[in-house]
Amino acid sequence: MTFLEGIKKAGVVGAGGAGFPTHIKLDTQAKTLIINGIECEPLLKTDKFLIRRFSEALIQGALAIGKHLKAQDIVIAIKEKNKKEIEQLQRCLKPGEVSLKIHPVGDFYPAGDEQMLVREVMAETVAPGKIPLSKGVVITNVATVLDIVHQQPVTHRVMTIGGEVNQPCLIKVPIGTDLQSCIEAAGGPKISDYHALTGGPMMGQLCPRSELSRTYVTKTMGGLILLPSHHPIIQHHHLSISHCLKRAASVCIQCRMCTDLCPRYLNGHPLHPHLVMRSVAFGKITMESSKSALLCCACGICEHFACPMGLSPKMINESVKSTLMQGGVKWVNTEEAFQEVHPQRSYRKIPTERLIQRLGLSIYETDVPETLQSLTPDKVVIPLKQHIGVLAKPVVENGDKVVVGQLIASVGTDLGSEIHSSLDGTVKKVEKDYIMVERS
Numbered sequence: 309m310t311f312l313e314g315i316k317k318a319g320v321v322g323a324g325g326a327g328f329p330t331h332i333k334l335d336t337q338a339k340t341l342i343i344n345g346i347e348c349e350p351l352l353k354t355d356k357f358l359i360r361r362f363s364e365a366l367i368q369g370a371l372a373i374g375k376h377l378k379a380q381d382i383v384i385a386i387k388e389k390n391k392k393e394i395e396q397l398q399r400c401l402k403p404g405e406v407s408l409k410i411h412p413v414g415d416f417y418p419a420g421d422e423q424m425l426v427r428e429v430m431a432e433t434v435a436p437g438k439i440p441l442s443k444g445v446v447i448t449n450v451a452t453v454l455d456i457v458h459q460q461p462v463t464h465r466v467m468t469i470g471g472e473v474n475q476p477c478l479i480k481v482p483i484g485t486d487l488q489s490c491i492e493a494a495g496g497p498k499i500s501d502y503h504a505l506t507g508g509p510m511m512g513q514l515c516p517r518s519e520l521s522r523t524y525v526t527k528t529m530g531g532l533i534l535l536p537s538h539h540p541i542i543q544h545h546h547l548s549i550s551h552c553l554k555r556a557a558s559v560c561i562q563c564r565m566c567t568d569l570c571p572r573y574l575n576g577h578p579l580h581p582h583l584v585m586r587s588v589a590f591g592k593i594t595m596e597s598s599k600s601a602l603l604c605c606a607c608g609i610c611e612h613f614a615c616p617m618g619l620s621p622k623m624i625n626e627s628v629k630s631t632l633m634q635g636g637v638k639w640v641n642t643e644e645a646f647q648e649v650h651p652q653r654s655y656r657k658i659p660t661e662r663l664i665q666r667l668g669l670s671i672y673e674t675d676v677p678e679t680l681q682s683l684t685p686d687k688v689v690i691p692l693k694q695h696i697g698v699l700a701k702p703v704v705e706n707g708d709k710v711v712v713g714q715l716i717a718s719v720g721t722d723l724g725s726e727i728h729s730s731l732d733g734t735v736k737k738v739e740k741d742y743i744m745v746e747r748s
């Protein structure tokens with residue numbers, strides 16, 4: 309079996325983002341491999357733990373991927389403040405492993421964004437609308453590297469459970485575990501009126517309290533953060549797009565702070581959220597201004613940090629972006645699209661600590677125990693689409709006995725990722741979009 313066939317068979321997807329199938333992403337050659345160990349979302353501690361606990365495996369995985377890509381440089385990017393993790397990695401580096409370097413990055417948000425990483429590590433700008441590979445760079449998240457190096461089907465996820473729980477912790481859970489069980493494993497909620505965010509507070513998705521027992525851990529879920537229902541971040545998620553547009557039309561003062569602090573704009577991309585706000589809110593939509601929304605990475609700086617009026621440029625950008633994409637509009641680079649990195653970029657980076665204060669999350673920024681908790685639920689509901697691509701098709705039937713790691717759904721040769729059982733048990737339900745397995 310080739311390196312890529314092994315990755316496909318194990319169902320590995322990009323664990324830090326949208327779940328792009330890794331065997332497709334790595335089906336290339338690259339000059340540079342960057343292992344993304346930044347984990348810039350506030351409150352998440354998953355990747356840092358994985359680096360500490362599995363530093364040797366991480367280095368071996370990085371070297372194996374680098375060899376496959378024929379990369380000249382292999383870099384592990386990590387925040388310079390994470391001294392323990394850097395020391396641990398350095399201890400595991402063998403004298404001959406000169407092709408692998410540890411690259412400390414400043415503590416700002418969103419340092420882990422792929423375009424930011426290329427800027428920080430290589431001092432280059434990826435052209436607007438392009439991916440890092442256009443610069444000869446492949447970027448892979450820490451958890452993904454470990455999934456590759458372990459060469460086992462991806463059946464579990466290490467997650468940070470934080471916020472309003474009694475015992476914030478790191479936990480290893482079978483994929484398909486319901487989120488309510490994860491919260492109980494972290495000592496239960498501290499308060500009665502709460503909602504959750506899957507992922508981090510800046511880019512995570514809202515999961516209302518009523519949905520927690522019907523929402524399941526996926527391969528891409530690195531954290532679950534509980535916040536009070538009245539918390540501004542939760543309130544923000546409840547805003548409708550029509551409400552955001554009305555507020556934009558009423559109170560956007562065109563101060564352009566959203567643009568001046570936008571990391572993509574500062575990196576030299578022609579993204580001007582204040583112009584998108586102007587054109588959308590005042591009904592003067594021009595293709596030129598609205599198309600720039602396609603360059604937005606949804607980092608949330610504009611609405612959670614920059615805007616003095618509490619408006620929602622990110623949500624409006626996302627709405628414009630989705631309309632454009634549905635209409636088949638794509639970003640096309642022109643001469644003017646290539647701009648220099650902003651001369652004040654380094655002064656306008658948002659320090660993570662300041663961001664945490666602004667978000668009202670400082671009270672939740674606590675250490676978690678080093679011991680990894682584990683959880684074995686009575687049943688798992690495994691989604692058949694945890695990745696970019698097509699739904700995986702079930703290859704098991706009701707009543708089948710399955711074991712952990714057994715293939716239960718496959719994408720064949722289509723774009724997507726194989727799905728495996730995360731429990732030893734019996735298949736109790738096979739639906740178009742999920743398979744339920746009960747523990748034996």
Ligand code: SF4
Nearest residue numbers: 561562563564566615
């Ligand atoms: S920062 Fe807020 S008020 Fe200022 S231009 Fe942007 S959306 Fe408008």
Ligand code: SF4
Nearest residue numbers: 570604605607608610
């Ligand atoms: S979310 Fe806002 S700050 Fe972030 S890239 Fe998009 S426009 Fe820029």
